[in-house]
Amino acid sequence: xxxxxxxxxxxxxxxxxxxxxxxxxxxxxxxxxxxxxxxxxxxxxxxxxxxxxxxxxxxxxxxxxxxxxxxxxxxxxxxxxxxxxxxxxxxxxxxxxxxxxxxxxxxxxxxxxxxxxxxxxxxxxxxxxxxxxxxxxxxxxxxxxxxxxxxxxxxxxxxxxxxxxxxxxxxxxxxxxxxxxxxxxxxxxxxxxxxxxxxxxxxxxxxxxxxxxxxxxxxxxxxxxxxxxxxxxxxxxxxxxxxxxxxxxxxxxxxxxxxxxxxxxxxxxxxxxxxxxxxxxxxxxxxxxxxxxxxxxxxxxxxxxxxxxxxxxxxxxxxxxxxxxxxxxxxxxxxxxxxxxxxxxxxxxxxxxxxxxxxxxxxxxxxxxxxxxxxxxxxxxxxxxxxxxxxxxxxxxxxxxxxxxxxxxxxxxxxxxxxxxxxxxxxxxxxxxxxxxxxxxxxxxxxxxxxxxxxxxxxxxxxxxxxxxxxxxxxxxxxxxxxxxxxxxxxxxxxxxxxxxxxxxxxxxxxxxxxxxxxxxxxxxxxxxxxxxxxxxxxxxxxxxxxxxxxxxxxxxxxxxxxxxxxxxxxxxxxxxxxxxxxxxxxxxxxxxxxxxxxxxxxxxxxxxxxxxxxxxxxxxxxxxxx
Amino acid sequence: xxxxxxxxxxxxxxxxxxxxxxxxxxxxxxxxxxxxxxxxxxxxxxxxxxxxxxxxxxxxxxxxxxxxxxxxxxxxxxxxxxxxxxxxxxxxxxxxxxxxxxxxxxxxxxxxxxxxxxxxxxxxxxxxxxxxxxxxxxxxxxxxxxxxxxxxxxxxxxxxxxxxxxxxxxxxxxxxxxxxxxxxxxxxxxxxxxxxxxxxxxxxxxxxxxxxxxxxxxxxxxxxxxxxxxxxxxxxxxxxxxxxxxxxxxxxxxxxxxxxxxxxxxxxxxxxxxxxxxxxxxxxxxxxxxxxxxxxxxx
Numbered sequence: 001x002x003x004x005x006x007x008x009x010x011x012x013x014x015x016x017x018x019x020x021x022x023x024x025x026x027x028x029x030x031x032x033x034x035x036x037x038x039x040x041x042x043x044x045x046x047x048x049x050x051x052x053x054x055x056x057x058x059x060x061x062x063x064x065x066x067x068x069x070x071x072x073x074x075x076x077x078x079x080x081x082x083x084x085x086x087x088x089x090x091x092x093x094x095x096x097x098x099x100x101x102x103x104x105x106x107x108x109x110x111x112x113x114x115x116x117x118x119x120x121x122x123x124x125x126x127x128x129x130x131x132x133x134x135x136x137x138x139x140x141x142x143x144x145x146x147x148x149x150x151x152x153x154x155x156x157x158x159x160x161x162x163x164x165x166x167x168x169x170x171x172x173x174x175x176x177x178x179x180x181x182x183x184x185x186x187x188x189x190x191x192x193x194x195x196x197x198x199x200x201x202x203x204x205x206x207x208x209x210x211x212x213x214x215x216x217x218x219x220x221x222x223x224x225x226x227x228x229x230x231x232x233x234x235x236x237x238x239x240x241x242x243x244x245x246x247x248x249x250x251x252x253x254x255x256x257x258x259x260x261x262x263x264x265x266x267x268x269x270x271x272x273x274x275x276x277x278x279x280x281x282x283x284x285x286x287x288x289x290x291x292x293x294x295x296x297x298x299x300x301x302x303x304x305x306x307x308x309x310x311x312x313x314x315x316x317x318x319x320x321x322x323x324x325x326x327x328x329x330x331x332x333x334x335x336x337x338x339x340x341x342x343x344x345x346x347x348x349x350x351x352x353x354x355x356x357x358x359x360x361x362x363x364x365x366x367x368x369x370x371x372x373x374x375x376x377x378x379x380x381x382x383x384x385x386x387x388x389x390x391x392x393x394x395x396x397x398x399x400x401x402x403x404x405x406x407x408x409x410x411x412x413x414x415x416x417x418x419x420x421x422x423x424x425x426x427x428x429x430x431x432x433x434x435x436x437x438x439x440x441x442x443x444x445x446x447x448x449x450x451x452x453x454x455x456x457x458x459x460x461x462x463x464x465x466x467x468x469x470x471x472x473x474x475x476x477x478x479x480x481x482x483x484x485x486x487x488x489x490x491x492x493x494x495x496x497x498x499x500x501x502x503x504x505x506x507x508x509x510x511x512x513x514x515x516x517x518x519x520x521x522x523x524x525x526x527x528x529x530x531x532x533x534x535x536x537x538x539x540x541x542x543x544x545x546x547x548x549x550x551x552x553x554x555x556x557x558x559x560x561x562x563x564x565x566x567x568x569x570x571x572x573x574x575x576x577x578x579x580x581x582x583x584x585x586x587x588x589x590x591x592x593x594x595x596x597x598x599x600x601x602x603x604x605x606x607x608x609x610x611x612x613x614x615x616x617x618x619x620x621x622x623x624x625x626x627x
Numbered sequence: 628x629x630x631x632x633x634x635x636x637x638x639x640x641x642x643x644x645x646x647x648x649x650x651x652x653x654x655x656x657x658x659x660x661x662x663x664x665x666x667x668x669x670x671x672x673x674x675x676x677x678x679x680x681x682x683x684x685x686x687x688x689x690x691x692x693x694x695x696x697x698x699x700x701x702x703x704x705x706x707x708x709x710x711x712x713x714x715x716x717x718x719x720x721x722x723x724x725x726x727x728x729x730x731x732x733x734x735x736x737x738x739x740x741x742x743x744x745x746x747x748x749x750x751x752x753x754x755x756x757x758x759x760x761x762x763x764x765x766x767x768x769x770x771x772x773x774x775x776x777x778x779x780x781x782x783x784x785x786x787x788x789x790x791x792x793x794x795x796x797x798x799x800x801x802x803x804x805x806x807x808x809x810x811x812x813x814x815x816x817x818x819x820x821x822x823x824x825x826x827x828x829x830x831x832x833x834x835x836x837x838x839x840x841x842x843x844x845x846x847x848x849x850x851x852x853x854x855x856x857x858x859x860x861x862x863x864x865x866x867x868x869x870x871x872x873x874x875x876x877x878x879x880x881x882x883x884x885x886x887x888x889x890x891x892x893x894x895x896x897x898x899x900x901x902x903x904x905x906x907x908x909x910x911x912x913x914x915x916x917x918x919x920x921x922x923x924x925x926x
Contacts (some may be wrong), residue, residue, distance in 0.1 A: 006635040036899065037767075075790065077771040078764045080817050087635045089815055105792040221631050229645070230652045234681030242677070244796070245646045247630070273676040281631050285677070298652055322792050336797050339652070397797045404801030406791045599911035 007215045012106040012139065014093040014130050015116030020147045024116065024185035026057025027093060028207065031192040034081035060531045071126075076106050086211060099126070100355060102433050103133050103411050104320045108395070109216055112141040114206070117229040119152045119182075123165050126327055129355045131166075135173040136318065136371070136411065138391060141213055142178045145206060149198065150184040156200040164169060172358065181206050219282040220390040224248030224256075225309060225383075226302040227338030227393075232287060240271065240287040241296055246338060246392035247572050248304075249281045250288070257305040258296050259383040264305055266291040282392070299340040301383045309383045309393060314546075316413045318353075318387075319346070319374050323400055323407035327374075329365065330442025330524075333407060334577070335378065337396040342381035344398065345442075348549035350374060366443070373413070375549055387411040439524055446526030450484045450627060454523045456548045457466045459532045460541060460595060461558035462587045464565035465572055466604040467532040470558060473613050481627065503584045509540050516544035523548060528625070536592040541575040554623070555598040556616070562587045564605045636824050643670070643812035644677040645796060646775060647759065650810050651677075653800040654757035658750070661706075663686035663699040663715065664873040665832050666761030669821055672830045673695045673812065675711060677866060685759070686713040690749060692741040694875035702833045717749035729877045741875075747783040750807065757800075757808045765817050775814045781805035814872045819896050826889045836892065838869040838884040849880030 015021035029035050047056045079090040093099075093105035107113060115130045134142050144166060152158045159182045170178060181190055184200055189195030192207045204212070229243040250256070252267050270280040271287040279287045288302065296302075303309060321327055327346060334383060335344035351370035352363035366372045387394030398408040447453050457474075459467040471487055494501070498514055501507040512535050522529045535541050545553045552583045565587065566574040577585035584590040595601075600619050602612050617627050633641070650657050658675060661667045674683045689703060707714040719727075722740045729737040750758060764770050774790050777799045791799050798820075801810055813821070825832060843850040844861040850868050868881035869892075886892040 007632060008635050075772045075787070076792075078815070079771065080765045080815070082817070082819070087817075087820075101792055105794055108794040206881050215632065219631070229648045231677060232681050234678075242648050244641060271679075273679040281633070281635055283638065283641055285641040285648070287679075328636055334801070338797075392795070395797065396797050397799060399793055399799055399801055404799065404803060406794075406799045409792070409794045437630065485666075 002116070006082070006085060008087050008089060009112060009215055009370075010089045010091070010110050011112045011114055011210065012091045012093060012103070012110035013114045013116070015126075015147075018138045019116045019118040019121070020185045021092070021116050022056055023182070023193065023206075024114075024145065024147060024206075025090060026606045027082050027185050027188055027191045029079065030057060030187065032081045032083055032207070047322065054156065058074050076102050083207070083211060088210070099129070100133065100320060100371065101322045103130065103277055104137060104322075104325070107133060107137040107139050108409065109121060110137075110139045112210065112213055112226060113139045114143045114145055116145050116147050117162060117166070119146050119148045119158055120164065122162060123169070125356045127166070128358075131170050131173055131175065132353075132355050132358060134177045135170075136320075138388065143206065143209060144178065144180045145185075146182050147185050149182045149189065150187055154182070154184075154189075154197045156198070159201070167511045179203070181209065187528070188509075188582055213216065220247035220385075220392065221387065222248055223307055223309070223390060223393075223626065224250050224302075224304050225338075225385070225390065225393045226250070226256075226288065227340070228296055228298055228300045228302065229339045230298050231296065237572060238289075240289045241302070242285075243283050243339065244285045245280050247282045247390050248307075249279055250302075250304075251279045252276075255305050255306070256290070256302045258294060258313065259301045259303060259309070261295065261300070262379060263294045264291075265294050271480050273429055298337075301338065309385045309390075310415055311381045311383050312415050313378045313380075313381045314347075315376055315384070315415050317374055317376050317396075318411045318413060318514045319366060319372060319398070319408045320410075321368060321370045321372075321408050322366060325400070326368070327366040327370075327408070328442055329444045330439060331444075332401050333397050334399040334401055335376070335382075335410075336399060337382055337384060338393060340382060342382060345377050346374045346398075347377045347494070348375040348551065350550075376410070378488070379616060384412050388413075421591070438450060443524050443526055452483055452528070454526045454552060455528045455625070456519050456523050456553045456619075457528070457530045457543060457556055457596075458519075458541065458554065459530065459556045459558050460535045460598075461562060462562060462565045462592060463534055463585075464568045464570060465558040465560040465600075466609065467534075467558045469609055470602070470612055470616065471530040471532045473609065474616055476561055477613075477617070478528055478627065483625075484525075484527045485530065486527050487532070488519060488522075489531075493518075503590070508535075509537065509543075512537075512540040516547050520547045521554070534592070535592065536586045538593040542597065551623075554600065554619075555595055557595045557598040557601045558604055559601055560604045636820065636827060639678075639813075639816055639820055640673065640824070642796070642815065643673045646798070646810060646812040647674050648678045649798055649800065650757055650759060651768065654685075654808070656753070656755050657685040657757040657759065658686050658715075658753065658755040659683070659685055659759040660704075660746075661689045662704050662761065662873070663689065663695065663706075663833060664761070665821055665825065665836060666763065668830050668832050669816075669824055670759070670761045671712075671815060672828055680713040683713075686715050687751060688715045688753075688755075688758075690742060690746045691718040692745070692875050693718060694728075694741075694877055696835055696870075696873065696876055696879075698833050698835045699873060702831075705831075714856070715749075715753070717745060717752070717809045719745035719748065729875070734878060747812070750783065754804070755807070756802065757810060759810045759812065761813050762811050763813050763816050763818075763821075764811075766779060773813055773814070776800060777811065778802065779807045779809060783807065785809075800856050818899075819893070822893050822896055823890065826893065829851075833873060835870050835873070837888070838867050838886050840865055840867050841881060843868060843881060846880070848882075850882065851880050852876075860901070 014023055077093055081088050093102045093106040113134045117127050146159055146162055151185040163180045182198055183190045183206060185191060189197050190205045192205055194205050225246040225248060226239045226243050227246055232240040232242050250267055252269055254267050255264060256267055257264050268289040268291050270277040303510045327347050333344050335342050349363050349365060350373040352366060352370055354361050355371055363372055385393040394412045396410040397406055398410060400407045443454060459471050461467050468489060475485050475487045493515055498511045501511050515533060519529045519531050569575060576582050577588040586592050602615060604612060620627050628665045678684055692853055719741050720871055727737055727740050763772060772787060774793045779785055791816040842863050843866050844853060854861055866883055867885055869884040869886055870879060870881050884895060
C-alpha cells in the first residue's frame with residue numbers, strides 16, 4: 001500500500017533502567033527492516049570495539065555522544081518506522097534523569113503508550129508512575145509489555161500475577177484501554193511475530209496490536225475550535241485567517257463566532273492553498289475566509305455560536321513543572337495556549353501529587369519534575385476547554401518571562417467556583433487602555449517575610465450583629481502577635497473611598513466591589529484583612545470571594561436576629577429606621593440574603609463576645625494561622 | 628479512511644504548514660535556508676502553500692560553497708524567478724577565493740569554513756533571528772533528539788543536554804537578545820515521505836536525483852563521479868547511477884541506480900538497505916561527527 005493511504009500512529013515508550021526498552025525498540029526497527037545496513041554496520045563496529053558478543057541493538061538509539069559515553073539515554077528521542085499500513089513515530093523516553101519531564105513531553109502527543117516491565121523485577125514504583133502520567137495526559141491507549149519472559153521460563157503464572165497486580169493498581173486511575181503482552185525483546189518473542197514459546201498466550205504480538213489501534217482518539221471531533229494563527233492579506237481582494245483546526249470540523253456556510261469580540265459571521269471558504277475544501281477537520285492547517293469583513297487577529301478563536309469554550313481569567317490546572325527554577329507563586333509567567341500568549345500568575349498551589357503513591361501532599365511550590373494542582377490567573381480572559389474534554393484547547397505551557405525557558409506543562413481542569421460565567425454581560429471588563437501587570441514583589445515573598453499567609457476574613461451580618469466588635473478584638477490580638485493586619489469597616493469606607501455612594505442595591509454592589517478590590521490589595525501585600533460589611537447581597541459577597549484564591553477567603557456570618565439587633569441598637573439606627581427616617585435599612589426596609597454556606601457561622605444572640613472570639617480563633621488555627 | 632482520518636502525508640503537511648506559519652507570526656526576522664536539494668524543494672513548496680495566495684513572507688538563503696553541481700545552480704536560478712520568492716546567496720568569500728578545498732584543507736575544515744562559518748556569518752550579517760531548515764530526525768542519530776524549534780546560543784551553538792521540552796504543538800518561540808532559533812518543519816518526515824510527497828504534489832527537483840550513465844571511480848560503496856572536482860585514483864567505470872542526497876561535488880558520491888523516474892526512486896527508497904547519507908563523506912569521519920558539527924552551528 002502507498003503512504004498516501006497510510007495513517008500515523010504516535011507512540012510513547014517508557015520503562016525503568018535496564019528493563020530492555022532500547023532493545024525492544026531496536027528489535028522493532030530491525031524486524032520492520034527500518035535499520036539501514038550502514039547504520040547497523042556502525043553499531044556492529046561499536047559493539048565489537050566494546051567486546052560485546054552480540055550486536056547491541058540498543059546502541060542504535062543512543063544518539064548523543066554523552067549518552068554513548070555514559071551508556072544511558074538522556075533525552076526524548078524520536079524514531080520512525082513503517083509497516084505496509086502505518087507510519088510509526090516513537091517518542092522514546094529515558095527512564096531515570098528528568099523522568100517525569102521527559103515522559104510528559106513524550107506522552108503529550110501520543111496516541112498510545114507502551115510501558116515496559118521486567119518480568120523478573122515485577123512492578124516497580126516507576127511502573128506505577130508511568131501509569132499515572134499516561135492517565136494524566138489522557139493517552140487513549142496503553143500497552144504494558146512484560147519483558148524478559150525468557151528469563152522467567154516463559155511462565156504463564158508470572159505473567160498473570162503481574163497482570164493482576166498491575167490491574168489492581170491502575171483501577172484507581174482513569175485509564176480507558178489497557179493491554180498486556182508477554183515479550184522477550186532480546187529474542188524477539190511476541191514483538192513483531194507471535195512467539196511459539198508461549199502457547200498459553202492467545203493475544204497478538206506487540207506490532208500486531210499496534211497495527212490494529214484506531215488513531216483518531218486523541219482528537220476532539222465535536223467542538224469546533226480554530227485558534228487564529230495569522231491573518232493573510234496579500235491584496236485588497238483577499239483576507240483569510242490561517243490556522244490549524246484544533247478540534248471539530250467546519251464547512252462553508254456555517255455560522256461562526258469570533259472570540260473574544262463575539263462578532264458573528266459565516267464561513268465563506270475553507271482553503272488549503274488554492275484548493276477549496278468541502279469541510280475542514282481537526283488537525284488540518286487551513287485558511288478560512290468569512291462572509292463579513294470582521295476584525296480578527298492572531299490569538300483570536302473562531303467557534304460555533306452555540307458551542308462555546310470557557311472564557312475565563314482564572315482556572316484550576318495541573319502543572320508538570322519542567323523549569324530548573326521552582327515555581328514562584330505571584331510571579332508573572334508567559335502562558336502559551338493555542339496561538340495566544342498571555343501573562344499569567346500562579347496564585348495558589350493547592351497540593352502536589354506524589355507520582356509514586358498518587359497521594360496529595362501539601363505544597364507551597366513545585367520543583368523540577370513536580371506535579372501539582374494550582375490556580376492560575378490571567379491578565380486577560382482565555383477561551384479554553386478542560387483538558388479532559390479537549391486535549392488541544394485544554395493544554396498550555398508556561399514560559400519563564402526572564403529566561404524564556406519552558407517552565408511547565410499545564411492541563412486545564414476547569415474553573416471551580418471562582419470563575420466568571422460565560423455570558424458576556426458577566427465578563428468583568430478592565431478599563432480600556434490599561435495593561436495588567438503582575439505585582440512587583442510576589443505575595444509569596446511578602447508572606448515569607450511576614451511569617452504567615454495572607455487571608456481575607458469577610459464578616460457579614462445585620463447592623464448590630466457584632467461584626468465590628470468581634471473583628472476589632474480579633475485584629476488587636478493578631479496585631480499583638482506581630483502579624484500584619486488591616487481592618488476595613490463599612491462606616492470608614494463610606495467616609496472616603498465610597499462617600500459618593502448611597503444605599504440603593506446598585507450602590508451597595510459598587511460599595512462592596514470597591515472594598516473587595518481594596519481587600520485584595522492588602523491581601524496581595526500579605527496582610528490578614530478583616531472586612532466588616534453588612535454586604536446583604538450574596539452575589540456581591542461571591543464577587544469578592546472570586547477575587548481571592550480559594551482557601552484564603554473566609555466568609556464569617558455574624559448571625560443575630562433582627563430582634564436582638566434592634567434591642568442592642570448601639571447607634572440608634574434601628575430606632576430611626578423603624579420610624580421611617582432611614583430608607584432602605586437592611587433588616588427593616590431592605591433585604592438581607594443569608595449566606596448559604598459560609599466558612600464560619602457565629603450565632604451571637606446569646607453568646608458572650610469572649611466565647612465568640614474563642615470560636616473564631618479556633619477556626620483560624622484550623623486554617624494554619626498561629627494564634 | 629473515515630471522514631476524520633488524515634493520511635500520513637496530510638498530517639505531515641498540516642504539521643509543517645503550522646510550523647512555518649508560527650515562524651512567520653512570531654519571528655522578528657526569519658529566513659529559510661535553501662540548499663537546492665529535495666528537502667529544500669519540499670519545504671519551499673510547503674511555504675508557498677502555507678501563505679497562498681500571498682508571497683512567502685521570508686527570504687530563502689543559499690549558503691554557497693562554490694562546489695555545488697552545475698545542475699543545482701541552474702535549478703536555483705529557476706527557483707529565484709518566482710515572483711513570490713526572494714532568494715539570497717551568501718558564502719565565505721575570503722576562503723572561497725583562497726581556494727579552500729576538502730582535499731587541500733581536509734573535509735572537516737573545509738565544511739567548517741565554507742558551510743558552518745559562512746552560515747553563522749550570513750545569519751549575523753542579515754540579523755536573522757530564526758532560520759528554517761529542512762533537516763529530518765531520521766536522517767542521522769544526533770538529529771533524533773533535535774527539537775522542532777531548537778535554541779542556539781549567541782555563538783550559534785546547540786546544547787543537546789539543555790533543550791527545551793516540546794509539548795503538544797505549543798512551540799516556545801521566545802529568545803533572548805543574541806540567541807536564535809533553528810526550526811525544522813520536516814522533523815517527522817522520512818526520506819520515503821519526502822519522495823512520496825514530491826510525487827503527490829508534482830514538485831520539481833534537481834535532475835541529478837535521477838539515474839544517468841556517468842564515468843565514476845569506486846571508493847568502497849561510494850561512486851565518485853569523474854570530472855567534477857575530485858581527482859579520484861583508480862579504474863574509471865561507466866555506470867548508471869544517481870545522487871541520493873546532494874552536497875558539494877567533491878564530497879558527494881553517487882549510488883548505482885536505474886531509477887530514472889519518481890516511481891523508480893520510490894521503489895528504490897522503499898527497499899533501501901542503506902541510509903540516504905551513505906554517499907556523504909562528511910558523516911563518516913567519526914561516530915559523533917554530525918553532532919560535533921551541529922554543536923558548532925552546522926545545520
